[in-house]
Amino acid sequence: MREGGRTFLGHPWGLATLFCTEMWERFSWYGLRAILATFMAASPAHQGLGLSQETSQAVVGIYGALIYLVALPGGWIADRILGARRSVFWGGFVIMLGHISLAIPVTSPFFVWLGLLLIITGTGLLKPNISVMVGRLYPDEDDGRRDAGFSLFYLGVNLGAFFAPIVVGHLAAGDRWHLGFSVAAIGMALGLIQYVWGGRALRGVGERPGLRLSRGERHRLGRLVTLGVALTALALGAWAATGTLTVDRFTVAITVVILIVPVVCFCFILLGGHGLSEDERVRMRAYIWLFVAAAVFWMIYDLAPSKLLFFAADHTDLSLAGIPIQAATTQAFNPLFIMVFVPVFATLWVRLGTRVSTPQKFAFALVVIGLSFVVMAVAAALAGPGRVSVWWLVAVYLIQVFGELALSPVGLSVTTKLAPEAYKGQMLGVWFISVSVGDAVGGQTGRLGRVLSEPAYYLLLAAVAVVAGLALFAFARRLRAMMAEHHEPLMR
Structure with a gap:
């Protein structure tokens, strides 16, 4: 309009x-x-x-x-x-x-x-x-x-x-x-x-609303919501009565539920009788690879407001060019770099056209996010029980933004492209579930700190991301064929 x-x-x-x-x-x-x-x-x-x-x-x-x-x-x-x-x-x-x-x-x-x-x-x-x-x-x-x-x-x-x-x-x-x-x-x-x-x-x-609920549908929805709330309250009450309900255990339970959601979604799409063509099923199988890659990426990327924030507060000299800052201020580095580099990457993708495939962009993002945690491992080792310059975090966020701009907007685009006709309006919600999975699992990785040193923690997550990225690079040609992405020759 x-x-x-x-x-x-x-x-x-x-x-x-x-x-x-x-x-x-x-x-x-x-x-x-x-x-x-x-x-x-x-x-x-x-x-x-x-x-x-x-x-x-x-x-x-x-x-x-x-x-x-x-x-x-x-x-x-x-x-x-x-x-x-x-x-x-x-x-x-x-x-x-x-x-x-x-x-x-x-x-x-x-x-x-x-x-x-x-x-x-x-x-x-x-x-x-x-x-x-x-x-x-x-x-x-x-x-x-x-x-x-x-x-x-x-x-x-x-x-x-x-x-x-x-x-x-x-x-x-x-x-x-x-x-x-x-x-x-x-x-x-x-x-x-x-x-x-x-x-x-x-x-x-x-x-x-696009298609307003009928009166009968509203009544059924009301009953379903009431039942769901009652069962949830009953389950939590019973858990609390055992004396074992804690914040920590509750986060584990929610993480398990979140991990189940995409499994149910993909099984429903691929195994249900929804009139999907064979080509659509092949594209959805390729999309699952990208979904998992995105979840691994967000698992690390969205540790910024927790693990990296704690590092800023406990192990960095909070001063930029002699100006004192708060630990929370380090969270402003990421959006600043995004605003600077979005036009650069938008131009880059236009110039590259289809010469670089979507799986290759995702693989690049995974390797880059892994490398950012290699830098974090070095910073943590140098800091020890003391502090290092906050410029280490500036470098980490700068590297991570390169990965985000290779994955996030590309992921939105490829989701709309690969979505089966019957799910065109719902697949963006499925894409955001990858962020949900990554955030939930990333939150649980803090437990590794009980058995790993700070540098080893960062190196382990870095290794997971880099290995996943290299695997995606190895299968990029096959995934491109499944996605029906056309290759553009380097020389015209």
């Missing part, structure tokens, strides 16, 4: 509304992410939860995993019940309530767990549906402007991600964790205010 008259950098003015909403939502998300692990690991004397670093890492991993997993039901709720526009509003509102819950200055952890649950729920409603609304601002045939519009939209994502760790990290310093959480709540509130204020510019985009 075009916006007549007023424009935003040549695009429909509604893009400005969605740009700012996403920027503030990401500000709140990355602000919390930058201090959550250190808050959980801080002792009660320092206003924290007093969890071990390993348990804190597992919680942050599960938190990130569930954020991506709930995008699936969040998209369905918009399509069948609320519509994208109301889903974004109510999602943002629930996220704001979650940050407010975290900001309540009490010693009980109840409000912390409630806040995280609310943020997970709200993000599931907001995150997938705001992107849908961006796409609907443009006519179907206006692919060029839509792509450019998404580029601007993702600039908003990274602006929020860049400033949040700096602002929230500074305000939360000195054990003022709840002040940091309050700033994240204010960020989401600002996003909601301008979303409502700029709603007229959206011109009806996302107001109605």
Whole structure:
């Protein structure tokens, strides 16, 4: 849908509304992410939860995993019940309530767990549906402007991600964790205010669900949700009654559930009677390889807000060019490098065309993320019980961004390409499950620290990624054939 008259950098003015909403939502998300692990690991004397670093890492991993997993039901709720526009509003509102819950200055952890649950729920409603609304601002045939519009939209994502760790990290310093959480709540509130204020510019985009549930379907859904909540509460109550329910064990149970989800998804797609052609089945089998590769990548990449944050706090000299910084500020390096190098990689992929296949790009990403942890191993060995320059982390994040830009946008693209016709609208949700799996497993790797030294921990994960990357390189030609990607000769 075009916006007549007023424009935003040549695009429909509604893009400005969605740009700012996403920027503030990401500000709140990355602000919390930058201090959550250190808050959980801080002792009660320092206003924290007093969890071990390993348990804190597992919680942050599960938190990130569930954020991506709930995008699936969040998209369905918009399509069948609320519509994208109301889903974004109510999602943002629930996220704001979650940050407010975290900001309540009490010693009980109840409000912390409630806040995280609310943020997970709200993000599931907001995150997938705001992107849908961006796409609907443009006519179907206006692919060029839509792509450019998404580029601007993702600039908003990274602006929020860049400033949040700096602002929230500074305000939360000195054990003022709840002040940091309050700033994240204010960020989401600002996003909601301008979303409502700029709603007229959206011109009806996302107001109605695509296929509203019938009355009978709503009743069945209500019964199913009630049953699911009751069974979950009963199971947790029974577990708690045994005296064996702990935060640590709960994260393990959730990780197992998350690992089961993609197995069920792929079995359902490949083994069910959904009218898939033989070519579609072959492409989906190739896609499973890419899915596993992506999960390995995210397993390492998304240790930034936990393992690498702890390293920043405990083993680096937090000073950049003589300017003191907070450990949380190191979380701003990644979005900064993304904003710098996105145009470079976009140009590179256009120039290379099909001469470099998707499996080769994924393999490159795995090797690069592995090499970043080789650098981390060296930094950890040099630090020992002391500290090293924070520039080691700058180098690690720079290397990792090269891997991300080779995998993340390419993964979104290849997912839409390989999706069977019957699952065109659902496969992006399956792609995000790879992030969920990686985050959940990565969170559990902290337990390795009980039996491995710090350098050995990083080297082990590096070896897993590099071996997976080399295996993907070895099978790249076969996978390319299964995917029906056409090779473009080097010389024309």
